[in-house]
């Protein structure tokens with residue numbers, strides 16, 4: 001079994017164990033057929049879940065989609081159909097994963113461990129304040145995301161004249177900047193985030209700190225506000241692991257603004273996952289993993305969820321981007337401004 005398969009399986013087992021241990025499976029499999037609202041009311045009553053809140057409601061939708069993807073449940077004309085009683089799978093062994101995969105697993109494990117309290121109205125487990133920086137630093141440096149970043153930059157440079165000016169949008173702990181600096185010694189990078197808590201952690205990773213222009217967080221209010229940058233400025237924009245923090249209501253604006261700051265023939269590189277829908281072309285284990293990831297990170301402040309690839313495609317094409325590549329099981333996007 002390859003590393004990723006081991007990882008995906010361990011994560012899916014952890015999520016399934018939560019669904020049974022929390023008693024959600026009990027409520028689902030006690031029914032032969034049900035509607036979404038029915039299971040929401042039942043779990044609000046029996047578990048005290050705060051399901052008037054759209055984000056927590058959405059988490060239950062992810063649970064049901066996960067059970068469908070695992071073939072425990074079927075959806076038909078707006079109703080969910082079970083095959084009756086469903087035996088609880090064996091509890092997962094404590095995961096011992098090779099290398100940095102353990103830190104990725106541990107992050108999701110802690111998030112899933114907090115999900116019951118969060119569903120009952122508890123506070124988010126992590127946010128983007130200073131106290132959470134070490135957690136984000138450890139999680140975001142995992143080998144899966146690092147591989148995706150290296151691959152993204154390779155894809156962005158394919159057939160592109162040299163990338164001289166790049167924007168790292170939401171630089172976080174600095175991995176995206178580091179990868180761009182590894183790609184080229186001459187690259188000039190502008191880095192922006194909506195608060196300054198990651199600055200020192202990001203700085204500590206840089207190969208050439210002097211070649212980065214930092215936009216101070218008091219100049220940008222985050223998603224929904226315009227980037228403080230002129231039109232047609234960058235050859236490339238990197239936007240990694242942040243799209244699921246963009247609210248649906250501002251998503252079009254965010255990508256229009258990226259389009260605006262790109263030069264003609266400039267490229268946007270996105271790392272995310274596609275929420276599995278009927279058109280999802282990702283392998284099944286990636287679809288399952290996307291649902292585990294989506295559910296787990298929902299306990300983090302500001303998480304909106306993965307958007308279906310078909311929605312992202314329609315949005316980006318509607319703005320005028322030319323979709324050059326959607327790769328790595330719909331995790332990696334290269335889209336160009338014609």
Ligand SMILES: C[S@@+](CC[C@H](N)C(=O)[O-])C[C@H]1O[C@@H](n2cnc3c(N)ncnc32)[C@H](O)[C@@H]1O
Pocket residue numbers: 128140169170171172173174175176193194195221222223239240241242245302
């Ligand atoms: C999961 S981190 C990804 C960071 C980095 N791109 C990486 O891949 O390591 C999400 C990023 O989104 C930023 N973010 C979260 N909510 C935001 C908001 N409302 N507006 C702007 N940025 C936000 C965070 O500050 C953080 O840098």
